[in-house]
Amino acid sequence: MAIYHFEAKMISRGTGRSVVAAAAYASCSKIYNDYDGMMHDYTRKHGCVYSEIFLPSNAPPEWQDRTELWNAVEAAEKAKDSRLARELIVALPVEIGLDEWKAILKDFISKQCVNKGMCADVSIHDTDGHNPHAHILLTMRPIDDKGKWQAKTQKEYLCKRGDEERGFTAAEFKTAQADGWEKQYQYKVDKKKLYMTPTEAEQQGYERVSKNPKSTRYGRQNPICAEWNSEEQVLRWRKAWEGVTNKALEQNSIDARVDCRSFKECGIDEQPTIHEGVSAHIIEQRGGVSERCEMNRQIKADNALLLEIKKQIKKLSAIVVDKVKKTVLDFANTLENLRNRYIFNRYEITQNENISTELKQYNTTIDVTVQRYNGIVQQLDNKITELKKMKAEQKHLNPIHIFRHKELTEHIDKTEKEIKKLQNLKSAFLDKMSCKSEKDIPQY
Template sequence: MAIYHFSVKTISRSAGRSAVACSAYRSGEKLIDERQGKEQDYTRKTGVEFTKIYAPENTNPELLDRNQLWNTVEKVERRKDANLAREFEIAFPHELNAEQRQEMLNELCQELVKRHGVIVDAAIHAPHTQSGSDERNYHAHIMFTGRQIDLETGDFAKKRNRDFNKENSSQTVNQWRETFADITNKHLARAGYLSEVDHRSYADQDNGLQATIHEGSKVTQLRRQGIDTEISLKNDLIKQQNAEKQRLPEILKGLEQEISLAESKISKYQSEIRLEASKQPLRATETQKQVEQPKSQENRLERKSEPSSPKLKQLKDELSRLESEIVQLKRDSDSAYNGYIELQKNKPQEKLFGLVPNPKFSAWKEKYSELKHEFDQKEGDLKLAKSLMASRSDDIKKEIMRLRSQPTIQPNIGREKPQELNFNSVYRQLNHEQKQAYQSIKSVLEQKISGSELDKKLKQAQQAFVAKFKENPNFEVPKLESQKQREQEQVRGASKSKGIER
């Protein structure tokens, strides 16, 4: 799941900070702080994935050099309490790769230059996994100047940019938080992910989740050393509670998908069972009376009665019971979901006045745990029902096949029992041309092949004649090439005879 982090910081001289030192650390370079006469060397720093400077058009080329840029800022900002720069600290969704992170950073920084006319110095940092940092913690430091660029001179303007001043800061930061969320969601969608981030607080989203407490660098260092603090323990509890609240709708959604899939499989199994039970072989006879009947009556099928046995009936009853059970599980899950929504709306405070434990919260938490246990149990019941349903459906198919493989006695209802057609019986009913065609085929085959291959080919020819006879007793037969030649010679001979007579 994609995370959202966007914070704004001020790099101030009154706090003993240096814009040159900050830039050197973030870029992993060696810069000379001319004001303090110090060399800020961070070339040994690891994890710097990407750096770039963004500036408006017509900016003085000297300001595009990182060392020259921030030393110029230190000279321009003369006050002892001067704000040297501001910084956006952002987190990238762990779903994005290095190229996608750079594209996302480019869009954000170019928008920052366009909106405020400042120079931006950005760096992407990889997580410090060796020191215990989360391996997904790819983030960026985006430093930008407090003065915009004068488009006529290409140097810093005489007056500072007031967009981030006290009276405008809150509104400006909120706009940038929303802009960053929109950029994040756009790049997630472009990368093929459906997850989205929201820049609003949990309270504004009204999702029942609780915000964590900012830990700071000291608490973070202690946490990496395995030392718990009051803040870290509190945050761990909040994260656990939030995870449980977020998981419950996922369980509901998963149950609904499982139920829908189970219903689809039930319908499929029932269709297969009905199809298997309705299969019926054709009946054919060889009596002259039936041969002379119209073709529509000749191809008429009679269906066997559906096979039945006590075991088959028991299996079908159990399948029907499982279907009803799954439908009931869906109703129960819908009811539990409505209860969960109502429970979230009426969540009491954990502590009264922030100090005294609230007994109503304890009762609420107990009820929440019961609801969670109920969902877990229903999920297990659903999986078991699905497994049993698939097993019973397979048993039904096997039982039907077993019953069909057993010989059945057809009752003789006042009519002659039909006999199966074979080639000998069919051959006796063939007309002269049909018999002649078969004998010609046989003669050709005997000239070309012999032995088992001849028997195989003759059998295929006989089967073809039987099939044609079933379709139409008066079927036409193709004439062999030798037969056509004989007929043509007969015609030519007859023509010559007539000419002689004339």
């Protein structure tokens, strides 16, 4: 059955992500990141059945190379919290095949992304035929006619004319200056620093203390970027994806259809389930309990209760008048039982959430302790190896090399003290984890 899933999210350095890594993951390829010098290798990952880059007409042709494109994006962003790209993840209908998936993706990307000036990197993932989906990476900066990145924001100067204050970009100020607008600078007034125009300061005889004019804090956003980042744009994308998907299903004579609207907008009383993701399924397969899977089980149980209540109400409407009183009583008891079950289920899920939070905190603490313990063990092994090498060298050293023999003796004494210290630290960490030996250390 065709399902609708459309997810839009940012790839930002502020969250520790890299667009080069995201592109390598989506395309199951190997890409070197010039920005941080890291090689991102996902060639052993399987499931990418199609990958292609789409460029607007004014983009440099060398950006057809995935490495060139995303390293150019990384190079254009200087801030440590820069937003590098936007990622769209869309579900593909299982009722059609790879050729149809390519067609609807090309239709969607050319009309909704490339025609607006974005570069798009598309990859289709289909590992087992049950969850086909596509990763779409989109650039965040417009491109000018010369194939160069445009700025996301422009400096906006707060200029003054009389008592009126207004913001102008550098290009706008050239025209506004002829109409009497002036930039404002800091001047020393007694012991204070105040912003005023050069004309006002000259009349009062104040001395300027800063060469930087007054400006807005964040500048003015590029109008193209503002449109791409708007909530309305995401809603247009969601509607457009619904359209191309349903068109493909109709062309292939398939009755199934998808809907981008929420349950509430569709008039459905049921509570929608949440996206579980591959990590949640791995936890469940290993015998654990995923919060997301547990939440979906609870939602399904709640929806089943709602359906049962509706059935009882419908059943009541068909009962004859002389049995209404008895049926109402039975129905009330049924509702009470359902209510009790619902309260118990909600209490149980709340308890599970509290336990899950405590387990997370415990896992974080013990994981840090284990990591520090492993670091100490590694240092201890290195020191023991170093000591053995020095003792072996001293043993075979010719007695004539007096100074080398003395130097080795000093190093051996120092290393033995360090080994003793590391052994004490190792024992202290074992005691901290309540372990008698390394075999008792928990594995994660």
